[in-house]
Amino acid sequence: MNGKWFAALLFILLWVCVIFSIFSASAISAEVEAKARAEGRVVLYSCPGRENVEPVVKEFERQHPGIKVQVSYGKGSQLQEKIRSEARAGRPTTDVHSCGWNGLYQFGLEGYLEKYQSPQQNYFDPATVDKSGLTLSHSAHIYGLVINTRWVGAEESPRSWSELADPKWKGKLAIQDPRPGGGGFSWFVQMLTDANLGENYLRKMAQQKIFFGRTNDLVHSLLARGEYFVHIAGTEERATTEAPRSAPVKFLKPRDGAFYTRIGLGLVKNAPHPNAAKLYIDFTLSEAGQKTVADTGYLPLRKGVPSVLGPDALQGAKLAVLQTEEGIKREPEFAKKLKEIFFP
């Protein structure tokens, strides 16, 4: 066989492989779709709030008629404890869990998540894909300062984390309670590991009579109505796309470093509707799903999907230390320090 024939045969073989893989993929997805329809619903336990999840759910239900998504909202520690209790009782009811990536990943390491690699992950930056298959990151959000513009004028508004240690802010600051994890804890770790701020800064902040709210949404609500002036580690989308017209709030990127965290999805072990769950995960990671995610103000991680916050939204923001390998390893040490400084 000469080289010309060999090249032609190789080309035909490749072509057949491509055609076969396309057909088999669509056959698989058709099979998943059929099974998902038979299952009829997906139960989602979500840390992201109603504003971020409802549009995605509505679009999913529109594209997949016959499959309903039932959502329970809450904070990560609370939802994960519910999933644990359901597992202990032998009555799993949750299919998909959505939360900050690090909490989700650790929950997966505890054995409560099933590994799943979505075909849609091929369109994501490999750096954002969890090799273990336990979690599937779909978006990110930026943490910074959110101020109430009714109480804080443009000139007096803080421009950095360090300015918050000024006694003039005493009793006017609020943050999500850092003890069960979440944005408040991410901020604590970020400050603790910052070479310029560190423990000294946090000890000064401990004197500021900071209000610790149960959830980030609660703190934001208290800020919007003017109960507190500055939301430490507030998120950009909460102050922009999601804020009601009449809410006097503004997001500021601190000069000494905004940070961002990734939000992920996980397929719960022994999910009662596994196919519908996979379909929902695939949809969230798909182009249509990511566009809907982007419209809610989150930063989509899929390549080529623009953010409504602008192309430079992530510029100058660092990935939260807690979402790095080292951060996850050192979490017990951070938790101990938190107790020592803020909750002695």
Added chain:
Amino acid sequence: MLLYGSMRSSAPGDAGFFTLQNYFDAYGDRETPRLFLNTFFIVGAVTLLSAVVAIFFAWVVTRTDTPYRGAITLFMIVPFFIPSILEVFAWALLLSPRTGLINVFLSWLFDLQEPPFNIYSLGGLIWTWTITSAPTKFLLIVGAFRAMDSSLEEAALTSGSSHAGAFARITLPLLAPAILAASLLTFVRGMESFELPVILGLPAGIFVFTNKIYEVLEFGFPPRYGLATALAVTLFLMTAMMIFVQRRILRERSFAIISGKGYRPMTISLGRWRYFILAICAVYFLIATVLPLSQLVLGSFFEVFGIYDWQALTLHHYRTIFDDPLVWQSIKNSFLLASAAALLTMLLSFGVAYVVTKTSFALRKTLDLISWVPWTVPGLVLSLGMLWAYIRLPYPFEIYGTLWILLIAFITNGIPLGVRLANGGLAQISDELEESAWVHGATWLYAFRTITLKLMAPVFFAGTLILFVTFMRALGPVILLYGHGTELLSITIFHLWQRGEPGTVCALSMVLLAIFLIALGAARLMGATGIHDQR
């Protein structure tokens, strides 16, 4: 199960080992003595202040000629039917330090630099607790005021004593056992209270037993079930002790002041003061009922709570609740569960009460005592105990996360009240009625059906309604037991509040209030509140 759970090293359903570490942790904590102190001080203060309010109103409606006494009674009873969680939310909004309407108004009026009130403080906690518990206390003592024979008061007045002197030296001492019994009950209910210490106490860093248990479970990472259960055992022992004391007092003294003969309670003529008293009552109702309810209505129509701009008027919160399937699921679950639990509790209670009051069954006293036991178990403690007991049952009894476990929790929680109501009703039916039917040849079943059941029907329906209302607003007994698809209205409202959606909470409160007002109307029609016979 509580004792077992308090000595386990693991979460309910997980493998672990027996240990006393949870008790060492609970009692080794330097905060624990403050827990005892806070619980007794706060609940004691609330008991005392609510007693003052309740005695004043009971005296006004039963012993004075103040105008509109029927309306005053009605206004005192209506808040009893409003879930306290809604009142707590309303006060949390009204007295919010910087944006609460009362603070904003007073700061504007007196040109204050700092807000005069802070709901998230010891004072705020005691104030809200007093306002929400006064109606219950009023209901508990107004009957004794009305039933008291006034011949001793008349004798004191005839002997030259003033009205105030007769009240202080005769009326109050005579009513002391009834007031004491009611106060002890309020004290126990105060120790068990869940939503108020969690909503107002936690942000202020003020801990009593219930919010500490909740904090250990909610903010512990991971949740420390063993420690929470060790604290729950302590709370259970404290409430059991108080109930024991209350029962002793009730048994020995409470009915001694009320004579069975016919009489008409003496009415004091207040002269021109009666309008002053009426004004005090009106101001109280304005502050205690109208203001919080108005806040809920107002909050439900504005985009952002605290920003009362005409342009921010919206129906968004109502749309949110009507579009949310979870809200509909919660309403459906609450209705179904509260109705079924109320009906089953009353059926069971009547069975127990019939055996206790109408038969010579050897263990009837033990049965009566057993029916009292759940009274000593605070709702949150019951929830925790049931979690330990039911989380890992073999097939086909896996009831965790289903409506069945909530049903069991409600029935357990409601039995003491159901049995008391049924006992009261059955005690009024003389045994002679059934006996005379038997003498005339009727079978036991026929006599029971045509006499006892017929006469007991109003008490049965009234009891069912009272329990329905109690279950509709209950949070503590179910907070650790619900699962996906079994959320109740009280749980959904609580979570909405925690997620910082006050507008949605206000809108949903309107729905819940509508349900309660319908129930109150039905109860009034059946005479369950006794409003119809107020003078």
